Amino acid sequence: MQKAIFVTEVGKPVSLGTRPIPAPGPEEVLIKVSSTMLFPHDTYGRDMGLFIGKKLPFISGGDIAGVVLKVDDNVNKYTVGQHIYGQGRMLDPTPDSAGLQEYAILRPDFSALVPLGFTVDQLVTLPINATTSFSALFHQNWFGFTPPFPSVEQNSRSNYAEETIVIIGAGSNVRKLAI
Known part of the structure; x- marks a missing residue:
């Protein structure tokens, strides 16, 4: 299990809870989250239900950075231990690809290596x-x-x-x- 921050009710404060650590599916990578970015619509979702009203409980944080822990067998782009950043499933958000939790899923086609000279906080x-x-x-x-x-x-x-x-x-x- 992992810790995560949930929107459980529209218009109410977020809450700390636990959920299973996701397993990478086909063409996915599991990362240990080190940074995430919250968007204005994350606040609107919590306050007014924008985009998430029917998807509660919801975990925010669409752009994510972290260290690769597991790689699907079909992924050749990354290896365990590399620092990557990318975009979660913005058009079809799922809890597995959100940043306000300890572990998240990224897809190789929506992510990249963190280049030397940059921090994960900059790149997220x-x-x-x-x-x-x-x-x-x-x-x-x-x-x-x-x-x-x-x-x-x-x-x-x-x-x-x-x-x-x-x-x-x-x-x-x-x-x-x-x-």
Whole structure:
């Protein structure tokens, strides 16, 4: 068993409890959590039930970092003992892939090694901030710039020298990544 912090009732304080340590399934890695990032929607979930109202008890913390403890046989990307960080199941959150517990599951395709010179606390902010920045710049419903790499549909790149954008408040992580 492991300790975890649960949202058990919308609008009430979180509580400490226990739950089983998850076992990695196909294409998954078990980590000992060393850092997690809480998002604004984690607070809205606890306070108003946003995204989690029907999934109680719920464990928050979508971006996770930690040390690899177990690797599924089909995973060649990591070995036991490596420090990795990544994004839990943001679109289909499960308790196994949340960060406010001692052990969590990450998928290799949504994670990476912690590079030298960085801390897990720095990198645990990267997945959601990089995704948000990329989406804001290149998603067709937002700025809609052509992504800086060829896609199946488009084989040319934008001439960014002809594009203009002003980024206000460049001190935030999302805006730093946009620059």
